[in-house]
Amino acid sequence: MFEIVAPGSTIALVLVLSSLLLTVTLMNPYSKKWNPRGLHCYVTGGSAGLGLALAVILAKKGAHVSIVARDEEKLRIALEEVEKARQNPEQILKSYSYSLTEAQAAEDALKAACEPHGGKAPDAIFLCAGTARLGYFVEQTPESLQNGMNISYWISAYTALAYTKRIVQEKKPGKIIFVSSVMGYMSFVGYTTYSPAKHALRGLAETLRSELLLYKSSVHICFPCTIYSPGYIEENKTKPPITLKIEETDDGQTPEQVAEGLFRGIQNGNFHITTALVGSIFRCSTRGATPRNNPLLDAVYGLIGHIGLPIWRRSVDATVKAHREDHQKYLRGRGILT
Ligand SMILES: NC(=O)C1=CN([C@@H]2O[C@H](COP(=O)(O)OP(=O)(O)OC[C@H]3O[C@@H](n4cnc5c(N)ncnc54)[C@H](OP(=O)(O)O)[C@@H]3O)[C@@H](O)[C@H]2O)C=CC1
Numbered sequence: 451m452f453e454i455v456a457p458g459s460t461i462a463l464v465l466v467l468s469s470l471l472l473t474v475t476l477m478n479p480y481s482k483k484w485n486p487r488g489l490h491c492y493v494t495g496g497s498a499g500l501g502l503a504l505a506v507i508l509a510k511k512g513a514h515v516s517i518v519a520r521d522e523e524k525l526r527i528a529l530e531e532v533e534k535a536r537q538n539p540e541q542i543l544k545s546y547s548y549s550l551t552e553a554q555a556a557e558d559a560l561k562a563a564c565e566p567h568g569g570k571a572p573d574a575i576f577l578c579a580g581t582a583r584l585g586y587f588v589e590q591t592p593e594s595l596q597n598g599m600n601i602s603y604w605i606s607a608y609t610a611l612a613y614t615k616r617i618v619q620e621k622k623p624g625k626i627i628f629v630s631s632v633m634g635y636m637s638f639v640g641y642t643t644y645s646p647a648k649h650a651l652r653g654l655a656e657t658l659r660s661e662l663l664l665y666k667s668s669v670h671i672c673f674p675c676t677i678y679s680p681g682y683i684e685e686n687k688t689k690p691p692i693t694l695k696i697e698e699t700d701d702g703q704t705p706e707q708v709a710e711g712l713f714r715g716i717q718n719g720n721f722h723i724t725t726a727l728v729g730s731i732f733r734c735s736t737r738g739a740t741p742r743n744n745p746l747l748d749a750v751y752g753l754i755g756h757i758g759l760p761i762w763r764r765s766v767d768a769t770v771k772a773h774r775e776d777h778q779k780y781l782r783g784r785g786i787l788t
């Protein structure tokens with residue numbers, strides 16, 4: 451029976467399917483753009499890097515902004531930056547000093563930030579706080595592995611939990627934005643204290659995207675590549691040279707570029723948000739049942755990944771193998787190998 455399908459009808463079928471996909475894209479139910487004007491946005495890690503860049507954008511859009519981090523001096527300087535972006539005298543712009551790797555502190559920080567807003571939960575929370583401290587697995591301890599989860603997973607999960615309890619109580623639709631990394635899609639040498647936590651954030655976001663539909667609330671998660679932030683300068687001081695070398699292929703973005711991309715992604719209603727080409731390729735190569743951003747474009751990114759990623763991974767593996775001898779020397783130098 452198959453021989454009766456002429457090439458012409460195959461083309462027609464492809465055309466019909468493509469236009470159907472296009473229609474679905476254009477009929478995107480989220481197409482009404484999210485506007486933070488007059489809304490309370492809570493930004494963790496808002497004193498530096500991506501969090502600060504986002505806080506500035508949100509203030510420029512007329513939002514009330516609360517930034518949270520530990521160091522009070524950094525917070526004070528950051529709040530001055532956010533103040534410069536103020537659009538009207540009604541905007542409430544505030545900073546809070548808490549260490550968000552503790553569940554109680556995460557709850558307390560959120561409570562404190564609710565107070566100037568009549569005790570009401572923020573309209574959106576941006577979970578940017580996070581740190582990467584990298585190294586070889588063989589040099590880790592049970593404590594350092596747990597710390598990795600604290601500074602990259604629990605730091606966001608605790609706030610998401612405290613926030614969810616509030617919005618459910620208040621019967622208020624909420625919005626949670628997680629920040630993972632392309633290292634939450636894949637990984638390579640050096641990232642055992644970080645990549646698992648960023649993968650875990652994806653798992654949490656996938657679950658919450660579904661579960662928070664119960665409360666008319668939305669969830670987004672961003673997967674940036676290299677961000678030239680203060681944190682990045684710090685992490686590179688202890689990053690294994692082999693890891694640095696593999697990352698050389700990544701052009702990197704400024705915190706402002708990533709914040710812009712993240713903001714656009716939220717406006718477009720994208721669940722997984724990538725702000726660079728490489729990020730989009732990984733996103734579309736590991737999507738599973740994750741909602742697509744653009745069915746046509748995502749298929750193209752997926753195709754590029756299907757062809758390009760195995761080639762890239764082979765080159766990464768070759769780089770690692772070529773490093774074996776140097777690594778033996780390193781291990782002896784550190785007294786790990788005798
Ligand atoms: N930089 C990069 O290359 C990439 C980063 N990411 C992710 O993006 C996010 C932002 O990164 P980046 O801009 O580099 O971050 P920075 O390290 O530049 O800034 C981190 C912010 O988080 C705060 N913070 C850190 N620890 C805590 C804590 N325990 N409690 C409260 N606040 C804390 C810091 O303030 P303080 O220290 O005073 O508390 C600071 O405000 C992170 O989640 C990171 O993992 C993803 C991909 C790439």
Ligand SMILES: CCCCCCCCCCCCCCCC(=O)[C@@H](N)CO
Pocket residue numbers: 582631632633674675676677682685696697699700728731754755758759762
């Ligand atoms: C056709 C396909 C080509 C693929 C090229 C892939 C290049 C990948 C480079 C990896 C970049 C790693 C960024 C880590 C960001 C991060 O999370 C840390 N800085 C921690 O803060």
